[in-house]
Amino acid sequence: MIATLKAVVLPVWRERGFAGSFPHLRRDRGEQIDLITFQFDRNGGGFVIELGQCKSADFTTAGGQLTSREKVRAWDAPLRTRIQPQPGSSPQDWFRFRYATTPDAFIAVAKSVLSFTETIEKAFQKFDPKTIAALEKELLDPVPPPRPPDPIQLPLL
Numbered sequence: 001m002i003a004t005l006k007a008v009v010l011p012v013w014r015e016r017g018f019a020g021s022f023p024h025l026r027r028d029r030g031e032q033i034d035l036i037t038f039q040f041d042r043n044g045g046g047f048v049i050e051l052g053q054c055k056s057a058d059f060t061t062a063g064g065q066l067t068s069r070e071k072v073r074a075w076d077a078p079l080r081t082r083i084q085p086q087p088g089s090s091p092q093d094w095f096r097f098r099y100a101t102t103p104d105a106f107i108a109v110a111k112s113v114l115s116f117t118e119t120i121e122k123a124f125q126k127f128d129p130k131t132i133a134a135l136e137k138e139l140l141d142p143v144p145p146p147r148p149p150d151p152i153q154l155p156l157l
Contacts, residue, residue: 001047001097001106005038008110012117024073032056034124037074045098048084049113051120052077053127079127083116 006022013036018025023038035052052074061067061076074080086093097109 001100001109004103004106004110005113008107009113012114016117016121026072028056028069030056032127033069033072035072035074035077036120041094046092046094046096048082048094049116049120050074050080050082051123052080053124054078081123083120083123085112 002022010018010022010025013025017027017029018034018036019028020026023040025036027034033054033056035050035054037050037052038047039050040047052072054072054077056069058066058068059072067076084094095109095113097106100106100109
């Protein structure tokens with residue numbers, strides 16, 4: 001499946017300005033970076049496409065790691081969404097290729113990914129740079145620690 005995605009999908013997305021090594025692609029648009037990651041089912045036979053967008057400067061991820069613009073992945077981005085052929089959170093809702101046994105079957109799955117190209121472009125356009133900045137600021141600003149609960153008053157014996 002990976003070879004077919006590389007042969008069928010990557011050339012089209014590279015024409016749209018995406019660079020990087022499969023499964024992680026990025027498009028630098030000056031102030032922001034559009035990110036695509038193919039996430040495969042750990043049990044095999046399926047994948048989803050993770051989209052993310054972040055500012056083009058280095059930033060700290062939600063996990064507290066400093067990430068450079070060259071190493072950022074879709075799951076690092078403060079704004080993310082998922083592309084899959086049908087709604088739902090089950091791997092059954094992902095792009096499925098478990099039963100593909102011929103080259104034509106793998107190509108059909110890859111072409112189904114291409115049918116989402118315009119949806120992906122629209123998703124990147126809907127990400128709001130102001131929202132990105134606010135989310136990144138929230139990640140960097142320390143959150144005050146929670147106030148400890150008031151001590152329990154036990155009666156004296």
